[in-house]
Amino acid sequence: MHELAVTQSILNIALQEAEKAQATRITDIRLVMGSFCGIVDDSVRFYFDFISQDTLAEGASLSFRRVATRFRCRACGAEFSPEDQDWTCPSCGAVGGEVVAGREFYIEGIEVE
Amino acid sequence: MSRSIQVVEAIPILKANDEVARENRDLLDTQNTFTVNVMASPGAGKTSLIIRTIEALQGSVRVGVIEGDVASQVDAKRVAESGVPVIQINTQGGCHLDAHMVKQALLRLPLSDIELLFIENVGNLICPVEFRLGEHRNISLLSVPEGSDKPYKYPGIFAMVDAIVVNKVDLLPYCDFDLPAFSELVTGINPHTQLFPLSCRTGEGLSSWTDWLLENLRIPR
Numbered sequence: 001m002h003e004l005a006v007t008q009s010i011l012n013i014a015l016q017e018a019e020k021a022q023a024t025r026i027t028d029i030r031l032v033m034g035s036f037c038g039i040v041d042d043s044v045r046f047y048f049d050f051i052s053q054d055t056l057a058e059g060a061s062l063s064f065r066r067v068a069t070r071f072r073c074r075a076c077g078a079e080f081s082p083e084d085q086d087w088t089c090p091s092c093g094a095v096g097g098e099v100v101a102g103r104e105f106y107i108e109g110i111e112v113e
Numbered sequence: 114m115s116r117s118i119q120v121v122e123a124i125p126i127l128k129a130n131d132e133v134a135r136e137n138r139d140l141l142d143t144q145n146t147f148t149v150n151v152m153a154s155p156g157a158g159k160t161s162l163i164i165r166t167i168e169a170l171q172g173s174v175r176v177g178v179i180e181g182d183v184a185s186q187v188d189a190k191r192v193a194e195s196g197v198p199v200i201q202i203n204t205q206g207g208c209h210l211d212a213h214m215v216k217q218a219l220l221r222l223p224l225s226d227i228e229l230l231f232i233e234n235v236g237n238l239i240c241p242v243e244f245r246l247g248e249h250r251n252i253s254l255l256s257v258p259e260g261s262d263k264p265y266k267y268p269g270i271f272a273m274v275d276a277i278v279v280n281k282v283d284l285l286p287y288c289d290f291d292l293p294a295f296s297e298l299v300t301g302i303n304p305h306t307q308l309f310p311l312s313c314r315t316g317e318g319l320s321s322w323t324d325w326l327l328e329n330l331r332i333p334r
Contacts, residue, residue, distance in 0.1 A: 002207075002208050002209055002239070002240035002243070002244075005130075005207070005209075005211065005244075006126060006127070006243075009126050009127050009128070009129055009130065010126055012129060013124055013126070013128060013129075017118050017120070017124075018118070021118050023116075023118075027115055031126070032123070036242075036268060036269035036272065037242075037243060037269065038239040038240070038242075038269060069268065071302070074301075074304065084265065085262065085265050087265070087298060087301055087302070094301070095297050095298060095301040096297075096298060096300070096301015096302040097301065097302065098302075099268075099272050099302060102268075103269075103272075105125065105126050105127070105243060106123035106124055106125050106126055107120055107123065107124045107126060108120055108123055109117055109118065109119065109120050110117070110118040110120060111115055111116070111117050111118070112115070112116060112117075112118055113115050113116070
């Protein structure tokens with residue numbers, strides 16, 4: 001449900017950056033989203049197509065780079081991908097760990113003409 | 114000719130919200146109002162915790178409340194009976210509070226008379242997580258009937274909060290909530306978080322929670 005607010009932010013940033021670059025059209029926006037952020041790609045695309053009408057970003061494509069959750073075990077330092085309902089470190093059996101990937105939530109590039 | 118704008122530093126998607134949140138934080142710091150963002154699913158006991166805390170701190174700490182709900186004044190009315198200043202925000206369908214909504218509410222509160230401000234977010238374990246409001250601490254509640262496996266399903270919130278209140282512990286004998294397993298999970302991904310098992314209904318465990326609040330309130334900012 002918060003996809004609309006998120007999409008509006010993405011559009012605003014893209015339009016500001018395009019203006020700074022004196023571009024006439026935005027063709028692609030590259031997004032990086034970790035698995036923690038709970039954003040549905042299709043919803044963002046749906047909203048984006050709607051709210052970008054009559055702007056420089058109309059017709060732009062959105063690319064999503066998804067980053068899976070990775071933990072670094074606090075006991076032994078091993079990095080691992082947590083399973084659905086098992087956060088046990090495969091090396092030493094400790095539960096959980098420092099979240100080293102999965103929280104990403106940013107724009108990494110904008111393509112313009 | 115297509116060219117790429119190189120975003121050298123990644124641009125946070127909610128940059129604009131973050132900026133307003135920083136303004137809110139500055140305002141709260143200027144007024145010396147310690148602010149806690151309270152997040153949980155609907156029915157976990159956010160409003161009950163706030164009311165219980167107001168009662169426990171009556172006479173020692175001046176409290177204020179911002180209530181966030183999709184619709185209605187129900188929670189604001191409940192809180193207002195405690196005699197503290199309260200502003201209700203209705204998000205009209207929105208699933209979270211954002212910094213701009215909170216800013217409008219802050220401007221209507223007598224902040225110089227408020228030492229501790231609770232912002233009760235919209236009941237939701239996903240959407241409020243990314244939206245900073247200007248708060249000093251983030252907390253979440255989880256109630257015993259919701260189940261101890263919630264961190265697997267909503268890791269984002271449990272990984273970021275400063276404290277977790279496990280409410281309705283009076284129901285532990287009737288539910289399959291595994292408190293030690295829950296504690297191991299959340300401290301596994303967030304070793305800095307404090308866990309407060311308590312019951313807003315019976316008052317059990319409440320003093321550890323209010324002690325933590327007072328301790329944090331007194332840290333110079």
